[in-house]
Amino acid sequence: MNHTAGITRRAFARLLGTAGALGVIEPQLVGMALAENKRSLNYLAHRTVGAEGAWELKKIEGKVPRNLNGTLIRTAPGQKETFGTPLQHLFDGDAYLSKLTFREGKVSLQSRFLDTPQRIEEQQMKRMLYTEVGTLAPPLPDGYKLKTRGKNQPSVNIIQWDGRYLGLSEGGPPVEIDPTTLAYKSEWNFYGTLPGDVPFTAHPKFDPATGEGYAYGIKRGMGLSLTVFRMQKDGKLKQLYSLPQPQYFMVHDMLLSKDHIIFVIPPVWVNISQAMGGKVAPFQALKFGDDMPTKIIILRKDGEGKPIIINQPANMVFHNGNAYEQDGKLHFDSILSPDGSVLKTVGSFDADQPVKTTPNHLTRVVIDLAKGELVSRTELEAEVEFPRFDERRGGAEARYLYTAGFVGRTDENSIVRHDLLRRTNKQVSPGKGRTYAEPVFVPHPGKNSEELGWLLTLGYDGAQDQTFLEIRDAATLEFQARVWTGIHYPLGFHGNFYAQA
Numbered sequence: 210m211n212h213t214a215g216i217t218r219r220a221f222a223r224l225l226g227t228a229g230a231l232g233v234i235e236p237q238l239v240g241m242a243l244a245e246n247k248r249s250l251n252y253l254a255h256r257t258v259g260a261e262g263a264w265e266l267k268k269i270e271g272k273v274p275r276n277l278n279g280t281l282i283r284t285a286p287g288q289k290e291t292f293g294t295p296l297q298h299l300f301d302g303d304a305y306l307s308k309l310t311f312r313e314g315k316v317s318l319q320s321r322f323l324d325t326p327q328r329i330e331e332q333q334m335k336r337m338l339y340t341e342v343g344t345l346a347p348p349l350p351d352g353y354k355l356k357t358r359g360k361n362q363p364s365v366n367i368i369q370w371d372g373r374y375l376g377l378s379e380g381g382p383p384v385e386i387d388p389t390t391l392a393y394k395s396e397w398n399f400y401g402t403l404p405g406d407v408p409f410t411a412h413p414k415f416d417p418a419t420g421e422g423y424a425y426g427i428k429r430g431m432g433l434s435l436t437v438f439r440m441q442k443d444g445k446l447k448q449l450y451s452l453p454q455p456q457y458f459m460v461h462d463m464l465l466s467k468d469h470i471i472f473v474i475p476p477v478w479v480n481i482s483q484a485m486g487g488k489v490a491p492f493q494a495l496k497f498g499d500d501m502p503t504k505i506i507i508l509r510k511d512g513e514g515k516p517i518i519i520n521q522p523a524n525m526v527f528h529n530g531n532a533y534e535q536d537g538k539l540h541f542d543s544i545l546s547p548d549g550s551v552l553k554t555v556g557s558f559d560a561d562q563p564v565k566t567t568p569n570h571l572t573r574v575v576i577d578l579a580k581g582e583l584v585s586r587t588e589l590e591a592e593v594e595f596p597r598f599d600e601r602r603g604g605a606e607a608r609y610l611y612t613a614g615f616v617g618r619t620d621e622n623s624i625v626r627h628d629l630l631r632r633t634n635k636q637v638s639p640g641k642g643r644t645y646a647e648p649v650f651v652p653h654p655g656k657n658s659e660e661l662g663w664l665l666t667l668g669y670d671g672a673q674d675q676t677f678l679e680i681r682d683a684a685t686l687e688f689q690a691r692v693w694t695g696i697h698y699p700l701g702f703h704g705n706f707y708a709q710a
């Protein structure tokens with residue numbers, strides 16, 4: 210184990226982070242010391258939040274476009290320690306919401322931990338009471354009832370739907386969030402149409418042609434099934450399918466084409482006896498089946514017909530890009546890994562030396578819909594994640610896809626623009642000691658071209674120990690503006706931009 214002045218690097222980093230958050234020492238000194246400590250940028254970028262509050266952001270390099278108006282709302286696991294218990298998994302931690310508001314070239318930030326009942330309970334008790342996805346809670350106080358239900362912290366994604374902000378965890382129902390204060394309102398079951406035993410995906414997809422959404426969940430208990438919903442414009446869910454499954458499994462994302470809903474389901478299964486035994490956290494009971502197939506499941510959006518199921522070699526997958534149909538063929542992009550190492554990487558976040566991930570590939574898959582057969586799969590680019598595109602082209606052919614790229618595996622994630630027509634890529638690095646998160650495409654107002662837009666990307670500067678927002682031209686990746694937040698908060702996974710907050 211590596212040590213720094215007699216303590217582990219992990220403990221040293223935690224100590225410094227705490228000192229910085231409390232204002233005991235200057236953030237810059239914290240950043241320099243952390244950089245000296247040689248923890249990975251990825252680790253530093255996802256450490257516990259430095260502050261909550263609301264700020265007008267005045268330190269801006271370049272110019273924020275005056276016609277960029279709206280809100281970038283994001284969520285992230287906000288802490289990596291709960292009352293003395295280090296959280297081991299990248300996905301662990303209470304939801305921390307950040308809202309960046311753009312008005313006529315000015316930017317403000319509002320951010321806070323989401324005050325879920327479970328978080329309040331832990332804060333009042335001053336101890337960790339709930340097991341996280343990757344970290345077991347310590348033994349509970351005498352007489353305290355064991356928590357059989359998880360936290361349902363919506364730290365994965367946040368969307369606007371039916372006039373509400375809904376935070377999504379994929380471990381339970383959505384959580385409605387007050388759009389002004391970012392306070393917790395309640396769990397939301399779509400006017401009673403989301404069954405209590407079906408957790409809601411963190412990646413619903415929306416059909417720009419109809420304004421409807423599509424979503425899914427894995428129905429628990431007896432009747433284990435992949436349950437698929439249409440999110441109707443009246444705000445209610447309509448169940449389209451309930452596909453029985455032989456065992457618990459994991460699927461994190463979905464795709465939509467003009468007429469179809471697509472799932473790429475990795476061979477990840479849950480060791481139920483281990484999961485129910487209470488000796489390990491839920492994510493530790495996930496197993497990757499090297500000799501099991503990755504399943505592509507294709508369903509009609511109208512709820513009619515039989516599913517097409519195509520087995521492929523074992524690949525891990527979290528995220529997909531867009532999908533479209535042409536001449537009876539379904540084309541879609543998926544980020545496929547050749548093994549399950551990424552599960553170990555995210556699960557060993559807090560280790561001095563996390564497990565290394567085998568490179569993944571953004572892969573174009575083509576399916577013959579009439580035959581129900583795979584036509585081809587082509588690797589387009591290695592080592593990318595968090596795919597986004599111009600969502601006005603959801604389900605139709607979009608030429609461009611944007612991802613965060615792992616530049617030479619240096620830990621300084623880049624922004625990658627994939628030209629799917631020409632099969633070329635362009636990428637920009639954040640600069641030494643910085644890293645980028647998911648790039649969110651925002652179209653120029655009143656323009657329909659895919660070429661006319663911005664990328665809004667959170668980033669982290671290790672030396673300054675500070676989170677920033679960068680704006681780049683989507684077509685050229687040219688720098689437009691960098692807005693410094695003045696604080697450190699985790700980059701998290703997903704968020705969305707809304708012109709109407």
Ligand SMILES: [Fe+2]
Pocket residue numbers: 365411412461527528702703
């Ligand atoms: Fe995701």
